[in-house]
Amino acid sequence: MDPRTDSAIGAARPTTKIEVRDIQKVYRVKRENGGGYGEFIVLKDVNLDVYAGEFLTLVGPSGCGKSTMLDLLAGLIPNSGGEIRIDGRTITGPAMDRGFVMQAYALFPWLTVQSNVEFGLTIKKVPKAKRKAISAHYLEMVGLTQFANRYPHELSGGMKQRVAIARALAFDPEVLLMDEPFAALDAQTRETLQDELLELWEKTGKTIVFVTHSIDEAVYLADRIAVMGTNPGRISEIVNIKLSRPRKGSRGSAEFGWIRHKIWQYLQPEEAAKEDFPPIGATDVAAVIDSQAAL
Amino acid sequence: MTTEARVSIFPRSLEADKPKSGLKLKWLKWIGQGLSGLFLKFAIIFIIIALWEIFPRFGFIDPFLLPPFSEVFYNTMVLFKTGEFFKHFNISIIRISCGFFGGLCVAIPLGIFMGWFKTFEQYVNPLVEACRNSSVLTLYPIFILLFGIGERAKISIIMWGTVWVVLLNTISGVKNVDPSLIKSARSMGMKDLSLLARVILPAATPSIITGVRLGAANSILILIAAEMIGSNAGLGFMIFYYEARYAIAEMYGGVVFLAVMGVAVNALLFRLERRLTSWHEKSIYFGT
Numbered sequence: 001m002d003p004r005t006d007s008a009i010g011a012a013r014p015t016t017k018i019e020v021r022d023i024q025k026v027y028r029v030k031r032e033n034g035g036g037y038g039e040f041i042v043l044k045d046v047n048l049d050v051y052a053g054e055f056l057t058l059v060g061p062s063g064c065g066k067s068t069m070l071d072l073l074a075g076l077i078p079n080s081g082g083e084i085r086i087d088g089r090t091i092t093g094p095a096m097d098r099g100f101v102m103q104a105y106a107l108f109p110w111l112t113v114q115s116n117v118e119f120g121l122t123i124k125k126v127p128k129a130k131r132k133a134i135s136a137h138y139l140e141m142v143g144l145t146q147f148a149n150r151y152p153h154e155l156s157g158g159m160k161q162r163v164a165i166a167r168a169l170a171f172d173p174e175v176l177l178m179d180e181p182f183a184a185l186d187a188q189t190r191e192t193l194q195d196e197l198l199e200l201w202e203k204t205g206k207t208i209v210f211v212t213h214s215i216d217e218a219v220y221l222a223d224r225i226a227v228m229g230t231n232p233g234r235i236s237e238i239v240n241i242k243l244s245r246p247r248k249g250s251r252g253s254a255e256f257g258w259i260r261h262k263i264w265q266y267l268q269p270e271e272a273a274k275e276d277f278p279p280i281g282a283t284d285v286a287a288v289i290d291s292q293a294a295l
Numbered sequence: 296m297t298t299e300a301r302v303s304i305f306p307r308s309l310e311a312d313k314p315k316s317g318l319k320l321k322w323l324k325w326i327g328q329g330l331s332g333l334f335l336k337f338a339i340i341f342i343i344i345a346l347w348e349i350f351p352r353f354g355f356i357d358p359f360l361l362p363p364f365s366e367v368f369y370n371t372m373v374l375f376k377t378g379e380f381f382k383h384f385n386i387s388i389i390r391i392s393c394g395f396f397g398g399l400c401v402a403i404p405l406g407i408f409m410g411w412f413k414t415f416e417q418y419v420n421p422l423v424e425a426c427r428n429s430s431v432l433t434l435y436p437i438f439i440l441l442f443g444i445g446e447r448a449k450i451s452i453i454m455w456g457t458v459w460v461v462l463l464n465t466i467s468g469v470k471n472v473d474p475s476l477i478k479s480a481r482s483m484g485m486k487d488l489s490l491l492a493r494v495i496l497p498a499a500t501p502s503i504i505t506g507v508r509l510g511a512a513n514s515i516l517i518l519i520a521a522e523m524i525g526s527n528a529g530l531g532f533m534i535f536y537y538e539a540r541y542a543i544a545e546m547y548g549g550v551v552f553l554a555v556m557g558v559a560v561n562a563l564l565f566r567l568e569r570r571l572t573s574w575h576e577k578s579i580y581f582g583t
Binding site for chain 1 (some may be wrong): 476478
C-alpha cells in the first residue's frame with residue numbers, strides 16, 4: 001500500500017456530512033421473451049461517507065450507476081433500499097440543502113442570467129432587494145457581472161456552466177452535487193473551469209460530490225475518489241488524493257501520473273487488470289517519466 | 296479590453312457599445328434602409344396592382360370579370376362610407392372572436408393537462424388525431440343539423456377549427472419541455488404546481504404560440520366558408536352576395552380586404568410571439 005493513496009484518514013477525523021447506508025437501486029424492466037418483469041440492479045449495497053467540506057469525485061465506467069447515485073443524493077429518485085442521511089437526517093426528497101449542477105447546464109432560457117441565478121431564491125421567497133444583492137455577489141464570483149442581463153443563448157458553454165454553478169450556490173446549499181458538469185466543454189475551457197471551481201470551493205467551503213468519467217479530472221479535483229464498478233453498480237475502491245493544493249500545473253508531475261494510472265487500473269475489469277496490466281511499481285513509473293521528460 | 300471582448304463574442308452588441316455621437320445620422324440611415332426595405336418587400340405587390348389596372352383598361356382582360364383596380368378601390372370606399380361594409384365586418388368579427396378565443400380557452404388548458412398527464416394523452420391521442428385530420432368543412436352540415444343555421448353553428452365550427460391545432464401544439468410543447476429543466480427545478484425542491492407555472496408553461500410558450508397562429512389562420516378560413524354557406528350577413532356572405540348581383544368590383548374589394556386582414560392578423564400574432572419568446576434563439580422575423 002502506498003501511503004499517498006490508500007492510507008486511512010488522518011488523526012484529525014473530519015465530521016461526516018453525508019452518510020450513504022446500504023443503498024440499493026433496482027429498476028423493473030420488461031422481460032424480452034415472455035411476460036412479466038425482471039429486475040435490473042443499478043446499485044447494490046452502496047456505503048459511503050462524505051466528509052464536511054471535502055471534494056469527493058465519483059468515477060466509474062458508463063453504466064456503473066454514478067449518475068443514479070447522484071440523483072439519489074439529490075433526492076430526485078426514490079431508492080429501493082437503505083438510506084441516505086445528511087447531518088444525521090434521512091433525506092426524503094430534493095431540498096435546498098443540496099445544489100445540483102448538470103452537464104446540460106439546464107438554464108431557463110426565458111430568464112436572464114441574473115434571474116436564473118435568483119431562481120432558487122424566489123422559491124425560497126427571498127425579497128427582491130436581497131435576491132439582487134446575492135445574485136450580484138455570485139455573478140461576480142464566477143466573473144459574469146457584465147452578463148447579468150443577457151439570455152442564456154447569448155453565452156458560450158463555459159459561461160452557461162458558470163451561471164449554473166452560480167445558480168446552485170446562490171441559495172446557499174451545504175452540499176453541491178455535480179453530474180459531469182464539464183463533460184460538454186472543450187479541453188481548455190474545462191481546465192479553466194476546474195481551477196475556478198476549486199477556487200469557489202475553497203472560498204465557500206461547500207461539500208462537493210462530483211461525478212465524472214475523466215480520471216484526469218477526478219484526480220485533479222478530488223480529496224478522495226470513489227471508484228465505482230459495474231454489474232451491479234457498487235463502490236469498489238476509495239482512494240485518498242494527497243496531492244498538495246493548489247494543484248495548478250501539477251498535471252505533469254510524476255505523482256499525478258502515478259495516481260492517474262492507479263485509478264485507471266482500478267477501473268479495469270478485474271481479470272484484465274491481473275493479466276494484461278501487471279501492477280507497476282512507483283520506481284518503474286518514475287523511470288518512464290524521466291526518460292520521456294528527457295525527450 | 297472587456298468591451299472589446301464583449302464585442303467579439305456578440306457582434307449584435309456593436310451598436311450599443313458605440314459612442315453616442317452621430318446618432319442623428321444613424322437615424323436617417325435607418326429610415327432610409329427601412330424605406331428601401333419596405334419598397335423591396337412590396338415591389339411585387341405594386342407591380343401586380345399596376346398590372347391589375349392596366350390589363351382591364353387596355354382590354355387584355357374582360358373588365359367585367361376583372362374591373363381595374365382603381366374602380367375596385369373606389370367602389371370599396373363607397374361601401375366603407377355608406378357603412379354597408381362595417382355591418383358585415385362587425386358581424387364577422389363577433390363570430391370569429393367568439394369562436395377563436397373560445398377555442399383557445401378550451402384548447403390551451405386542456406392541452407397543458409394532457410401534456411402533463413401523459414397516460415391520459417396516450418388514450419385520447421387517436422381521437423384528437425382523427426378530429427384534427429378530418430376536414431373541418433365536411434363537418435359543417437352536422438353542425439348545422441345540431442345547432443341550426445344561426446350563430447351557434449358558425450361559432451362552434453370556428454371553435455372546432457381552432458381547438459385541434461392549438462391543442463396538439465400545446466400538448467407537444469408541454470410534453471417536449473427539456474427534461475433537464477424540470478430536473479433542475481425539482482432539485483431545488485420545486486413542487487408540481489409552481490413547476491407547471493414557472494417552468495413548463497414558459498418553456499412550452501413558443502409551441503403554444505405557433506398553434507395559436509395556425510389556429511387564427513384556420514379560423515378566418517372557416518369563418519368565410521361558413522358565411523358563404525347559409526348566412527345572411529358577414530364578410531363571406533357579402534362577397535357571395537355581390538358576386539350574385541354582378542357587383543364585381545365590390546366583390547373584389549371584399550376579397551382584397553380579407554387578404555389584408557389575414558396578413559394583419561398574422562403580423563400581430565407574430566409580434567406577440569416575438570414579445571413572449573424574445574429569449575428564443577430562433578425567433579426570426581418574417582412579415583411587416
